[in-house]
Amino acid sequence: MRSAQVASATPSASGQSGALNRFLNIIEKAGNKLPDPAIMFLYATLIVWVASFLLSGISFDLVNPRTGEAVVVNNLLTGAAMADFLSGMVTTFTGFAPLGLVLVAILGVGLADEAGYVNTGLKKLLNVTPRRFLTPMLIFVAIFSHVAADAGYVLVIPIGAMMFKAAGRHPLAGIAASFAGVSGGFAASVVPSGTDPLLQGFTQSAAQLLDPAYLVNPLCNIFFTAASSIMVILVGWFVTDKIVEPRLANVKVDSDEEESDLNRQPTALENKAFLKATLGMLAVIALFVVWAFPESSTLRSASGELTAYSAPLMKSIVPLIFLIFITPGLIYGYAVGKFQNAGDVVKGLSKTMQTMGGFMVMAFFCAQFLKAFGDSNLGTLLALSGAEFLQSLALPGQFTIIFMILLTATVNLLIGSASAKWALLGPIMVPMLMAVGISPELTQAAFRVGDSVSNIITPLMVFFPLIVVYTQRYVKNAGIGSLSSMMMPYTIALFIAWTIFLLGYWALGLPLGLQAPYTYPAM
Template identity: 40%
Template structure:
């Protein structure tokens, strides 16, 4: 029978050398803040060259001539001085993410998400426990990166308590939380962050366009169930049989919630239900302020205002749970806990400052439009304008994600080029964003550069002391390949059957 040591891949074979190359190349990349600083310097130089040459292109929608503008010209310097502050404060993702995280962060800090995940996994029937581990892992992205350090070790303990190999449980939980990170049946911070960036860039082609956090919802909801099913299949039919019987010394520990935590979840559930009922009543009432004037929900105040609605939902449920478990004992505790949640975003806020400048400058120079038109013309010339060009984009992002770990940084890097390009070809920016999410999420856990890679490896070593990078990679690669292929196929199904990817949003522009 195979043992854990049979799967320790810390040798000098081809696979390990491949991982070494990824690690070395990735480690030589600068910090994302500095990367965008350097790109901004290059952008200034390129704009000066193209602006001096008076390079121009015809706008695909208006038919007007668009001239590349020089950031080193008098107008360019005035733009930089006048807009550096507003580029940052007016950057759409900043307000969206900060607002969402005030509510989500409060719920996470008081332990609500951890308790929900524990309750869901430990109360699941044995026959579907693998499915639920992956499913809960995917839903865990509502708590952002907290899912990486909560779900995998919890899933390992659940599998161990059932007499199954704990590393199979850990792999299933990590596949959901890591590789399935971008999917969800709920609207999460990822939706707010990416849609804000997409909107900023898409306005360069269509000034009044808005990409909502809900615009990928239908696709990502379907993805959640598909990936959970496939993740369970890979775990039960491939990963766990490959691991063999567990022979380690680690014993099962109790994962049960306390009486206080169970009572807190009950109270929170009641409050959550009441909140949902109130929203439904507001939607269904005559002349509802949450609907359009014609009584429809598409592009309504409800959808455009989904972020504050979700913020209030997480706020009231988080406060209810916090009070119930006595982590909130006075009113001052609420802003203090919210402050702690925002502190976790400090590195993101610093990064966003530089990203906002780069995108603002890029849009002002008109280089995005110039590049998009020429790249679209090139794709037309080689007859690569169909949806398979989007598939190639997915694969490109999956490759880049091995080296650039920050999802927002990578999207900010590729979106200014590919969003306008594919919009010129007729694709909706929300669909391009969807394709990006597939590629970026699929390779989340097959690169040693992932921030949580070392932490996860520590979890693995609890059950296999000889485990190394190769051990963890060998666990994750099957999920990566299956999820990536399945996601692409699902995307093509949505395209060929013209299924909306979100409320009122299809893959093509109207």
């Protein structure tokens, strides 16, 4: 696929330094010379196969902390490995986590959009939101979406683009701002989420390697992550309005007939239909609230929690999105005459799925690559090698935290799963830093920062191909380089600002969370 340069305003037009503009343009040009994302993942799979063959006979003198066994690279070019790969190719694709999440959620959101409900809702929201506060409001919503697992990727980001376009701003800036909040600010959270107990389990197990009696509170980082939300909003606001959007000034948005009337105010019929549809949506939400409220609710986990990963409610987030949006979509569509019968509804759903064809192709090849990369053990080798190097530096506490963030951000370019990274790095980094007086809670906070900031620039992040599809809806020739260069300022700014923020937070002695000391042993 040909990928044009889509974000190269002159420095004078963008108001930013020529050096930064040239740097971002280099990233964009280099990235857009890469092949189509689907082909890139195919090539990457071939490279993993060859690398696994070349490295499979080498001893690396590294021990996997999860298994206690020596790290070896598995040769994927053996007959047995290739047979296993081929026999599992279909299930690898159908089991690719983002695939089902995206397609189910987009059915509901897409029908609401096709009916016109989203369009009318955005107009009303824009009428009460000052244009200059649109960016921070969008980033705040993106951060708040962390409580709903991966909902932000399939809900907040596309709506962010529509909101910016409706406000007369560049839709790619809306994608960038919301992507930065959802993924670049993943460690920021104003309320507890399933990530907190997930990471706590790994941190506690790692700490007990050195101190068997050590316990870690699941909310040991909650105050820090809540405070980080403010920082992420401010940094994202500045980068969006002062760097990213000015660079998009000369980028032409391809016409989209679905949004051609965004500047027209809703009619009386549309207002009445919107009220009915919104009441329908609130009724669905109220139904689930009533269902989830009792302590004995079947939507709770075995321990009675609603936000635990094992809670049926958390596992039902995507179906909830589907129901919450398809309900007002149906009500609104019938009320304004967009839908006359069930056939019209099916056509609307089909039209939504037609826009996801490119993502499904990319998802197929991405799933095969991630399967091969995981089976080869190359990710484990790279992660543990980086941790061993950091350990060999024996740096002072503050510098160790900085390099911990840098190491995590680097490993994040290769291993997207936070739990997989922390399962590998935690048993090494937590005891190592405990030995020099740094608490497991502070180490986990540093990991969460590094785990967030580089999410938005790596094509290996499982939702990255989906974001490329979002950008191509508005700028058809956008490519990997276009998205990476657009998001690079956020990564740089968040890495610097968040690192300083954590060090300053530490210096002031502000509480990280519940029962969360900075030092070990606690002072």
